[in-house]
Amino acid sequence: NAGVMQNPRHLVRRRGQEARLRCSPMKGHSHVYWYRQLPEEGLKFMVYLQKENIIDESGMPKERFSAEFPKEGPSILRIQQVVRGDSAAYFCASSPIGQGGAGANVLTFGAGSRLTVL
């Protein structure tokens, strides 16, 4: 049973380039979440998606960041025109459909994608 798969594990970009991070949820999970971990900080929520739907993007920066979870294929977190402040670890998590709302579910996290912007 593969867990949550994220790639690439490490990504280096120059300022102004685009970064694309991919996440395949755990088998049987239909909910995907993206979190960002800045150095010396905890994880901060970015976005919550189900297949073909963005459910909650309240944590996403208003500009340059977008996320999708298509009917087929992995979820993608896209960062356009990266800046140095985007350097962070980006974690994807997934959960099954559960009762009590998204907060009741245990999140299974991937190993993270570490973005470095030069």
Next chain:
Amino acid sequence: AQKVTQAQTEISVVEKEDVTLDCVYETRDTTYYLFWYKQPPSGELVFLIRRNSFDEQNEISGRYSWNFQKSTSSFNFTITASQVVDSAVYFCALSERIGNQFYFGTGTSLTVIP
């Protein structure tokens, strides 16, 4: 306002010592969930425990135990007879009945010295 506070930034203990990691949370929701995750040096986050707000029973799993105190809004984690493999960053997190996100503390970095 920060919803989860882990006041201990770094802790070092000698192998076989017991260690307690503190977690204090803040919420107005009457139904909520508390979690602990472990982040070893390899970077992934490993789920350790979930506790809902209606279950105040303490839990023990091997060398790990958790003390949930609603009166003090705390959910502390104790490792008994620590081992080098316990060295990691430990995160406490809160989720609420309404809402879709986990609120993570800033983590406690535990180093177990052989």
